[in-house]
Amino acid sequence: MSGFRLPQCGRIDRSRPVSFSFDGTVYQGYAGDTLASALLANGVMLLGRSFKYHRPRGVLGAGSEEPNALVSVTRGPGRFTPNLRATGVEIYGGLTASSQNRWPSLKTDLGAINDRLGMFLPAGFYNKTFMWPRSFWERLYEPAIRRMAGLGEAPTEIDPDHYGATYAHCDLLIVGAGPAGIDAALEASATSKRVILIDEQDEPGGGALADPALWPWLEESLKDLAAAPNITVLSRTTAFGYYHDNFIGAVERLTDHLPHPAAGLREKLWRIRAGEVILAQGAIERPLVFAGNDVPGVMLASAARTFLHRYGVAVGKRVALMAAHDSGWLDIFALARAGVAVAGIIDVRESVAAPLLTEAEQLGLTIHLGHSVIDVHGRLAVKGVTIARNNGAAAARLACDALLMAGGWTPSVHLWSHSKGSLAWRDELGAYVPDRANEQTRCVGACSGKWNFGSGLVLDALPTPRDPARIKAFVDFQNDVTARDIRLAVREGFKSIEHIKRYTTTGMATDQGKTSNLNGLQIASTALGLPVVDIGLTTFRPPYTPQTFGALAGHAKDALFQPTRKTTIDGWAEENGAVFELVAQWRRARYFPKAGEDMHAAVNRECRAVRASVGIFDASTLGKIEVVGPDAAEFLNRMYTNPWKALEPGRCRYGLLLKEDGFITDDGVSARLAPDRFHLTTTTGGAARVLNMMEDYLQTEWPDLNVWLTSTTEQWAVIALQGPLARKLLEPLVSGIDLSEQAFPHMAIREGTICGVPTRLFRVSFTGELGFEINVPAAYGRALWERLMADGAAYDITPYGTETMHVLRAEKGFIIVGQDTDGTVTPYDAGLDWAVGKKKPDFVGKRSLARPDIAAAGRKQLVGLLTDDPADVLEEGAQIVADPAQAIPMTMLGHVTSSYWSETLGRSIAFALVAGGQGRLGETLHIPMPDKVVTAKVSGMVFYDPAGARLNV
Amino acid sequence: MLLIHCPYCDEQRAELEFAYAGEAHIARPDDPAAMSDEDWQYYLFVRANPRGRHHERWRHTHGCGRFFNAVRDTLSDKFEVTYKAGEPRR
C-alpha cells in the first residue's frame, strides 16, 4: 500500500482488510471504505474518462454529488450495474469494479482526441453539425457518437435479483441523518410520534462523520435513537422523490455492500406516507470555475476533509487550497494538523477573517490573498498549479499533487422542490434556499441555508488573464460543459436558463447538476448582464439520485406483471392442449390443435364441426351485469340505442351502447328475467368500463331511478353450445325447460336446471347456428363442460377457441367492438341502423347522431370485402386505396378490420372501414402490400345464410 | 400520490383507490334534442381547464364506488373540499 493512508484517523475498521479489484488490478482497503477512498488510499487518482472529451477524471466529491468517478460493478451474470458513484460503492471482499467510457484503457484512451478537437466541439455542436441529412443520423452520426460519448454500458442480461416493496406510515419522516436530522429525531423521541429517520449512507451521521469532535455526541445520540421505541432508522436508504401529500419514495439497498452471492432481496422500495416531513439533507460544496479544474486531484475541499477523517486517507502528499469561502480554510487546517504538507492557501478574496489568518500562520501555511489559480499542470494527475494576482499576470507556480476547491455551499433543496416548495435567492450565499412550503414540511440545518462554515465570495468564475475562449474551465463535470459553452449559448441568443440548459446540456446528466447548477446560473447571469433571479431556475425532479429499474418494478414483472384471469374451464383447456391468447387480462383458448395440426388446420376443422354437428366454447369471460329494480327497463332504455321497455320477460335483445358523442363503445345480448331484473352481457374487455359508465349515469344523472347494478362476470361460467345438434345433446340434461323451437325460440332465456345445477339458459347464437349459452354458477363450469364433452362424443362434439369464434361470427356479419370499431364509428357507420330506436325521444348518444359531422357524407363505413382471388386472405390493418398507381403518399380510403379464411365458404372474407363504403357496393378497391397489390370487391357483411334459416330449427 | 377524502366513506384514502372522472357540474341536458349543434358541442367537448380552483369529479372505484365532487387547485394540486354528488357547487 502506498502512503496515502494515514496511520490513525478514520472510521474504517483496520482489523478487517478487504481485497477488491478495479480494472483488473487487485487492491487492498478496509471494511468501511468506499471504492473512492480505497483507491485514493492506494494512490489511484484516475477513475474515469469524461463524457464528451474523454478527459481523465478523478474524484471530485465524497458523496452522492460525485459527478466524475462513475464506475461499473459486476456481481456475476446479469448482475452488472453501470454508472455507480465510486464515492457511494462500499467495498467488500471480491468487489469487481471497472472504469467506463474509455478504449482501449483508462490511461490510454483514443477517444481523448475529442479533447484536442475541443475547439471544434462547442455547445450545440451535435445539433449544428449533424443536422442533415436525416438518414446520416441513423447510419453514421448516431452510432459514431454513441461509441465516443457516453456513460456505462447497459446490462444485456435479465436481472436475476429480487426486489421488495413496502408501504410505511409515520407521523414524522426525517430525511438525512446528519446533526440536524439526528437532533430532530432526538427531539421527537420524547413524543409519542412514530418517526422514520432515513439516510443514504452506510452509517448515520452525515457531516458529523467527517468531524471527530462530534463523534462522542454521535455515538450517544445513535444509542438514544436505537433505544427509542418510536424511532426507526433506515441506513443505505435514499429518499429519491417527494410526491403529493407527504408521500415519499425511498429505496433501501440491502445486499449490494455484501460479498456475493448474498441472500435475500437486493433492494426494497419504501412508499412512505408521513404526517410531517423534516428535510435535513445538508448542503453540497460548489467547485470553482478555472482552467484545469477537472484534472484528477482537483476536488472539493470538504471531500478532502471527509476522506481524511472518515476514511483516514490523505488526498495528496502536498496539497494546495483554492478558496472563495472560509470553509475551505478549516478543511486545509484539518489536513495540515494531520500532517499533510500544504503547498499554500490561495484565496480569491483580498481579505479574510483574522482568526483564519492567525490559525494559518500558527500552522505555518503560505497564504496568497487576492490570487487565483489560472492553470493546473499534469494530465492524469495534478503536478502543480500556476497562480496569478487577480486579473494580473502569472505570479508563481506551486508544486502540489492535489488542489482543493472551496467555492461556497448550495443547500440541497431537491426534495423540497419536488414537493413544490418555493425558493428564495440569497445573494450572500449565491444560492436558493427554501421559502414557502407547499406540504406539511420544513427544512432544518444546512439545507435551509443555515450553517457555521463562515462566509465567502460568490462569483461566476475565477479571474484569469488568459483568453477565456481558449481555456476549458468546467461547470458541469459529468456532461463536460465548460464556462465557454454557456457564454456561447448566451451569445447565440439563449436567455432563459431552461433553454441554456437544454442547449449546453448543463445540469442534464445523471447528477442533475448537484455541483454545477449554481455556477452555471452565475455564468449565464454575468454573460446576460442580468441578476440570477431574472434568468430562472431549472426544476429538480425525482429521482434525487439514479435508482434501479428493479427497485421500481419490484415483483411486477414476468408472470406477476399483471394478473392473468382464468375461467373455471381454463384447466380443462390447458390439459387438452389449447393454444391460448390474452384478451384484456383473460387467458382464452384460441384453438385446440390435434396432433400435426397448425392453427389453420385446427380452425378449419373446428369451423366445420360447428356448422355440421356441434361445437363447444368457453364464453365465461363475457362481461355480465345484473340490473335490478323497478326502473331497470327505463334505465336500459335510456342507456342503449334500442327500445327495452317492451321486451318481455324470457326474451333477449342485442344492445348497442354509445358514448354521449355518438360512437359505439360496447355491445352485447341481454335478457329480461323478470319485469325488474335483467341479465346484461358486455364484451370481454368492456365489462369494467360499461359498469363504470352505467354507474356514472345512475348515480349522477338519474339518481331518481331505482336501479341496482352488480357485476356478475365471475359468478357465472358460460358454455356456448353451437351447431345443428346442440339441442339433441342438451335436451336430456336439462330439466324444467322445454327446449322445443316453439317453446324456446331464438333470442329467449329460460331458467331451470342442468345436471341438477341451476342454470340461466340463453338461446342465442354468435355463429349463425342453432345455439345455446348455458350459464351455471362458476364453480360448476368445468363439471358441466366435462359432462357435455362426454355426452357429446356421440355427436362429434368439438371444442373450439376464439379464432374459430371470430371466423364464424364474421361469416355472419357480426362485428367485434374494438376490432371492427375504433371509437370513431357510429351505429350508422357500422350498418347497425336497425339497432337504433328512432322513435325513442332520447338515449345516450342520440343527440350526437344528428351532429353535422356525424350525418355528413363520406364517413368511413363498415363493409364486407371479397378478394378477387378467393385464396388471398387480406392482412388486418392493411390500407385500402382506389387507385394503386397514384403517387405516394396515396389517398387512403380506409383499412381492413377483420380478415379470415372461411372454411365454410371456401374463400377469404373480410370487413373494412372504407370512406363512403356503403355507397361503393360492387366497386373494386385495391390493397397495396409489400409484394403485390390485392384487388377486392366491396360487398355486404353477411356472407353466410343471410336469411338466418339455420337459426330457427 | 394524492390523499382524497371520500365524502361518502368519510375517509381520507390514497389516490390509487380512486378514478378521476372529469369536470364537475356539467349536467346532462334535460332535452338534448332541443339543443342547437353549438350548445351540444359545448356540452360534449368544451371544458373550463382553469389555472387554480377546479371543480372535478372522482369515483371511489376501489372503495364505496360512489361518484363525488371536489374542488382542487390545479397549481398546488391541493384539494380544498370534496362533497357528495348532487350538492351545490362549492
Ligand SMILES: [Zn+2]
Ligand atoms: Zn367512498
